[in-house]
Amino acid sequence: MSQLRREAQEKAKSLRKQLAVLDKLTGGASERERDVERKRAQRAASKEVVIPPCADRAGRERLETDDIAWLMHYFGTDCGLRDPF
Numbered sequence: 342m343s344q345l346r347r348e349a350q351e352k353a354k355s356l357r358k359q360l361a362v363l364d365k366l367t368g369g370a371s372e373r374e375r376d377v378e379r380k381r382a383q384r385a386a387s388k389e390v391v392i393p394p395c396a397d398r399a400g401r402e403r404l405e406t407d408d409i410a411w412l413m414h415y416f417g418t419d420c421g422l423r424d425p426f
Contacts, residue, residue, distance in 0.1 A: 357372075
């Protein structure tokens with residue numbers, strides 16, 4: 342490990358300790374609390390599903406009258422899934 346990298350790691354460690362002390366003095370969140378909040382935000386973001394607007398509403402309504410045609414259009418061999426069913 343290079344000398345510069347080792348010095349940077351030591352400085353980062355020192356700064357983390359100083360931050361922990363400042364958090365305690367100011368009533369800020371602990372490292373654990375920040376980690377919990379970060380993970381909570383990641384889980385919430387992974388649950389969010391964005392559905393784009395329908396590009397061809399008339400075509401979709403036609404397909405919705407025939408279940409097999411709808412399934413084959415959205416989940417058939419051209420949908421890009423390895424095994425859609």
